[in-house]
Amino acid sequence: MKITNPDPELLQAALDGKLPAVEALLALIQPGVFQLAVRMLGNRDDAADATQEILLRVVTHLGSFRGESAFSTWVYQVARNQLLTAVTRSREHPELSLEDLQSRLGQGLAFTEQLQAEALRMGLHAPAQMPGPEEAVAAREMAVSCTQSMLMAMDRDQRLAYLLDVLFGLEGEQAAAVLEISPAAYRKRLQRARDALNTHMGGTCSYISADAPCRCEKQLPARRAHPGPAHYIPLKLVDSERPSVAAHFEQLKRLGDAMAVFRGFPAFAVPEQLVANLRAVLAATP
Incomplete structure (x- = not known):
C-alpha cells in the first residue's frame, strides 16, 4: 500500500x-x-x-x-x-542473521521428520499432507511472522531499501530521493538485500523457491513442542487482516517469488x- x-x-x-x-x-x-x-x-x-x-x-x-x-x-x-x-x-527481536534463521528452520523441519519417522515405527499414521482448517490458519500466521523475520534479519538501511521497492513499488529515482542517495547507490543497496534473501532463504523457504523444502505447516510441530522464545517475529494477525492473507496464501505457494510473498502479506489495520x-x-x- x-x-x-x-x-x-x-x-x-x-x-x-x-x-x-x-x-x-x-x-x-x-x-x-x-x-x-x-x-x-x-x-x-x-x-x-x-x-x-x-x-x-x-x-x-x-x-x-x-x-x-x-x-x-x-x-x-x-x-x-x-x-x-x-x-x-x-531490542529488535529476533537478533538473528538470515543464516541463523535458515539454520533454525532446518532444525524445525528435522524435528517434524523425526516425529513422522517415530510415528511410522510405532505403526501410527503419518500426519496428513494437507492441513485442516485450524492448521491452515496457524500456518498462515506463521508465514506472516516468518517473512517478517526475514526482513528483520537485514539491517535497517537494507530493509528500508527492500521495502520501498517490493512493498511500495517505488521507482528507483524516487526511492533514491527518499533515501537521499544516488540512484546507483540505491540499486546496489537493493541488490545486496535481494541477494542476501535469495542466497540464504531461497534454498529453504518454499515461498521464495517452489522447490525448497520448508513449508509453514511443517514448522508447526516444532513450534508447539518448544513454545518458548520464537526464532521468528510473533506478528499476530487481527480479524480484519485474515481474509486478505487467506486469499493470497495458495497463490503465493504457487508463485515461488520472494517479492510476491512480501506484497501479499497483509494490509495491517x-x-x-x-x-x-x-x-x-x-x-x-x-
Whole structure:
C-alpha cells in the first residue's frame, strides 16, 4: 500500500492551515505510513508510536514542503528519518542473521521428520499432507511472522531499501530521493538485500523457491513442542487482516517469488487508538 499523493486542492488547503484538509491529508497517508512502520519495526505497538510521531512531524513541518518533489516522496523522507533511528520497546527481536534463521528452520523441519519417522515405527499414521482448517490458519500466521523475520534479519538501511521497492513499488529515482542517495547507490543497496534473501532463504523457504523444502505447516510441530522464545517475529494477525492473507496464501505457494510473498502479506489495520490520538492532537492545535 503506497503513501498516496493528495489532489492539489486538498494539499493546498492543508498548506493553508485549514483543519478539515489537514485531517483529510493525514487520513490519506496514514495507512501507508503504518504499513511501512510495521514492516520496518516488526511490532505493532512500536509501529503505532512511530506512525504517530511521523504524522505529527508531517503536520508541524507542513509549511516546509516546497513542492520540489512529490508530496509522497517528502512524507517517505519524514518516515525514513523516524524509522531508521526509532527506539523500540525492546531490542529488535529476533537478533538473528538470515543464516541463523535458515539454520533454525532446518532444525524445525528435522524435528517434524523425526516425529513422522517415530510415528511410522510405532505403526501410527503419518500426519496428513494437507492441513485442516485450524492448521491452515496457524500456518498462515506463521508465514506472516516468518517473512517478517526475514526482513528483520537485514539491517535497517537494507530493509528500508527492500521495502520501498517490493512493498511500495517505488521507482528507483524516487526511492533514491527518499533515501537521499544516488540512484546507483540505491540499486546496489537493493541488490545486496535481494541477494542476501535469495542466497540464504531461497534454498529453504518454499515461498521464495517452489522447490525448497520448508513449508509453514511443517514448522508447526516444532513450534508447539518448544513454545518458548520464537526464532521468528510473533506478528499476530487481527480479524480484519485474515481474509486478505487467506486469499493470497495458495497463490503465493504457487508463485515461488520472494517479492510476491512480501506484497501479499497483509494490509495491517491501523489501530483505532492511533486515529483517536491524532484527532485529539489536531483538535488541540491552535
